[in-house]
Amino acid sequence: MIKDPPLLTVRRNFPRPAEAVLRALRNVPTGFIVDCMNGRGALDYRIKPLDPNTCKFVAPIVTCHPGPGDNLAVFAALEIAQRGDAIFIATDTFTKTAVAGDNMMAMGRNRGIAGFVTDGLLRDIDGILPVGLPAFCMGITPNSCTRNGPGTAGMPVVMGGICVDAGEIVVADRDGVVVIPHDQFDHVVETLPKVREAEENLARRVRLGLDNIEEVRTLLNSDRTEHID
Numbered sequence: 027m028i029k030d031p032p033l034l035t036v037r038r039n040f041p042r043p044a045e046a047v048l049r050a051l052r053n054v055p056t057g058f059i060v061d062c063m064n065g066r067g068a069l070d071y072r073i074k075p076l077d078p079n080t081c082k083f084v085a086p087i088v089t090c091h092p093g094p095g096d097n098l099a100v101f102a103a104l105e106i107a108q109r110g111d112a113i114f115i116a117t118d119t120f121t122k123t124a125v126a127g128d129n130m131m132a133m134g135r136n137r138g139i140a141g142f143v144t145d146g147l148l149r150d151i152d153g154i155l156p157v158g159l160p161a162f163c164m165g166i167t168p169n170s171c172t173r174n175g176p177g178t179a180g181m182p183v184v185m186g187g188i189c190v191d192a193g194e195i196v197v198a199d200r201d202g203v204v205v206i207p208h209d210q211f212d213h214v215v216e217t218l219p220k221v222r223e224a225e226e227n228l229a230r231r232v233r234l235g236l237d238n239i240e241e242v243r244t245l246l247n248s249d250r251t252e253h254i255d
Contacts, residue, residue: 033175034099038106040180040193042086043211050215051084051197056204058225059197062217063210069186069203073145073162081160082199085112085140089185089192092177094120099177100130106180109138112196116183117146123169128153135159143196143203145186162203 060067075081088111090103128150141160148163180192195206
């Protein structure tokens with residue numbers, strides 16, 4: 027490396043979703059959102075809510091990427107976030123120390139943050155839960171981190187197997203965390219009514235006694251299936 031990197035690289039200005047888009051996505055199950063995007067979009071299944079009873083939210087994303095054992099970039103993300111945003115903390119699944127704890131969550135609540143998501147670890151669970159903010163993580167450890175940098179805030183990151191950019195939309199519930207990319211906003215909103223109708227029709231048929239999908243039976247009875255007994 028020719029020279030040391032800056033302690034922080036910050037992008038404050040990035041495109042954000044319209045309020046009408048966020049409003050259309052509220053109270054929509056993550057499974058419906060994924061179905062609008064060809065069955066993909068969820069972060070790694072190991073990223074789970076600390077409190078399944080307080081985990082549903084829809085918000086624009088503010089990304090950050092602190093270095094291993096550090097969380098200076100998380101404070102930078104808090105500073106550039108707007109009320110109603112969610113903080114995404116990408117750690118490359120670093121698991122030696124926590125990246126945030128109860129005081130960080132309480133500061134986020136004071137700033138009007140909608141929730142925290144990380145592919146790393148959190149700490150102070152007894153203090154985090156009373157804060158009441160949705161928090162998703164890979165696990166818990168009491169080990170603490172430093173604030174030395176370097177790190178980024180508001181820049182693209184890779185988190186939970188998904189490329190995530192600031193200003194994209196997170197939809198989270200007990201099933202997990204789904205990210206809607208910028209170029210999928212309109213498509214998801216337009217496709218949601220069709221997905222909802224299909225789900226409701228299938229659920230109604232199941233309640234009436236449906237025990238399998240007709241297309242499967244048709245396939246089993248066709249020449250495309252070889253029966254060996």
